[in-house]
Amino acid sequence: MLIIGLIGAAGLGFLYVRFFIQRRTPIRYAVSSVAAVGGASVTPFAMGQCGFAPETTGVDRLLAYGLMAVGAAVALVIVRSFFDRRDGLSNESDAFAGEIRSGGYRMGWWVPWVLLAPTLAILVVFLYTPAIQTFTLSTRLTRLGAPRSVDVCFRNFSELLVAEPWRLVAYPLIAIGLVYGARFWLSRTSPGTWSRRGADLATIAAALSVFIALYAMFSPGGGGNVDFRAVYLTTVIISVGVVVVGMTLGLAVAYLAYRSLRGGSAYRTLLIWPYAISPAVAGVLFFMIFDPTAGIFTHAMESWFGIDVPNYRESTLLAQTAIILASSWKILGYNILFYLAGFQSVSLDQVEAAVIDGASPWQRFVKVVWPGLSPITFFLLVTNLTYAFFEIYATIDFMTKGAPAGDTSVAIYEIIRIGVNNGDLGRGAAQSVLLFIAVIGITLWQFRTSGRRVTYGGA
């Protein structure tokens, strides 16, 4: 069975040269095939070929092949950059060389290494080592504090996924097909036509289909599997909520504050100070506001509007809303700060031109200001998303502790619940790996789109 995978990888390497490399020689076909086989065999051999044991079936087997494909793909990307450099096609490596070209001191070779040693030592011991251990832990059944562990191969992952292998193949293919279809349609239309509007809608639908495909690929629970769809849905609702509410309000307040007013810097300080507040304190403050017996929110709703509000920790909608409100409040100052800086880069000439053309304030905002803000919006999108993935943990811990029934238990909260509170390290690590993949995906998407580097709040 492993042989089939390796032959497939060799074929993949061959086809890759045939269709994606301009200068094709027999040696290149050979190099590419060998590299693909090498890349594909990394994971099966690192895992003791457990994915191809006779008793491994279904989703587990599919995951084994999937990892081989990923290994082959990574190897092919490396091979391609090598070919491109030989052909003088690559300007990417030139840019990278430019980044590191500078120098000046010509001293002993060891001097820079001494300067870098502390940083490297800490990164290797406290980032790379646990990162690799997260992957190895995810294939094991192991208890916190227990010395023994059992190899469970892909079981920790397959129990997070839907039971039928064909779904795991079909759904992503459909979603990718829709995305590329929408992009193709969009590229054939021109602005202002009905066809363009249709294509715009199709693009949104295609983006949504990616979310839906992921939902459908995760396990609905039952049969000894984890209800991972619930975790996924909670994470998506809360992070999208925080990003949308926090960034919309941030933009609105910054737009309001960006005026030539007296006392401008005092206003600015009064608007952005929640940046210094911690997610934990945000949780405490909103815990008080929404408290079912002593909080002002419940009291005001009852005495002013006569609405009997249920305990927010027992209502999915209220609990998620409360978490989103508290978290958006905390990140609001950060968003205002960056949008205020972003407004400074909006071209004043273009705004004046729009005024002369008789554009309404709203048209001015949509046609001139908003496009000018897109780099900062994109930067904030990524930082807000990272915040909503991780920092939100403390807020949830103070407000709902994941209640009701896990409806506010986002991925990071679930990982700690399983890995530390239940002491099930392997299962927690498997979910960590999925979160890791999500973060890598977002970061690579950001690298590609903007070429800028993200800062994870200084981590």
Added chain:
Amino acid sequence: MMGFNPGVRKRTWFRGRDWPYHIALIVTALGIAFPLLYATLIATQNNTEIFSFKMTPGSALASNFESVWFKRDFAGAMWNSTQQALYVTTGKTVLSLMAGLAFVYFKFRGKWLVFFLVLVTLMMPTEVMILAMFRLVSGFGWQDTMASIVVPFLASATGAFLFRQHFSNMPVELLEASQIDGATPVKFLTRVLIPLSWNVIAALFVIQFVYTWNMFLWPSLIIRDESAQVTQVALQTLTNIDGALTYGPLMLSAIIASVPPAVVFLLMQKPFMSGFALGQDK
């Protein structure tokens, strides 16, 4: 600051239409401040006053403070957090300065690999590997120690790249002049580079201080001993004093816990802003 609505600029002499914006901004600022103002009110009240929803300052500020600061030793937690934040911030700054110096002013074999290794850590937030890290650091026997909440956070890719970028924008003549003077790299760093980098150092200081002070998840896992606990996690034990839910002390401690990062942020706002702008361009 100039508005991008050209009509706005005329208002420098036509002040009449400013007040709607002033009112809107004041209302917004009050709205943003509401959770904190409300918490301040609660912090002065005892449970009876809280449950009768009195909207005037209560009588229990002193007793709330006493139960937070003395009964529960919140002062100890504050001291732990202060130490942690100062160690991490100082260590990160020094290590980042050294890494920036090596990246910009030295040529060496394998530089691209080191650069790549540091760059990749930008997409490795601690939280996704927190279980393995917990097992690893527990294995060192570091539970309940200051080392466990300081050492893992001493290296910073953000800081290294911030200084790398700042140094590479500096004129080459600086290095040439100091080399003619026979200055060693360390002297060059302390005499030339650092005095020219205070803005960046201050910006990094604010970001790192706030980040470290506000850390919650990691200390909540690795520190179980209450006397070694940091402020953010110590808040959790304050939800319950003498077997009852106590809102006043909890709100008071939340406010106290926010004072140090707020002070750092306010005092260093100016260099923070200019350093941030610097970190923003490519």
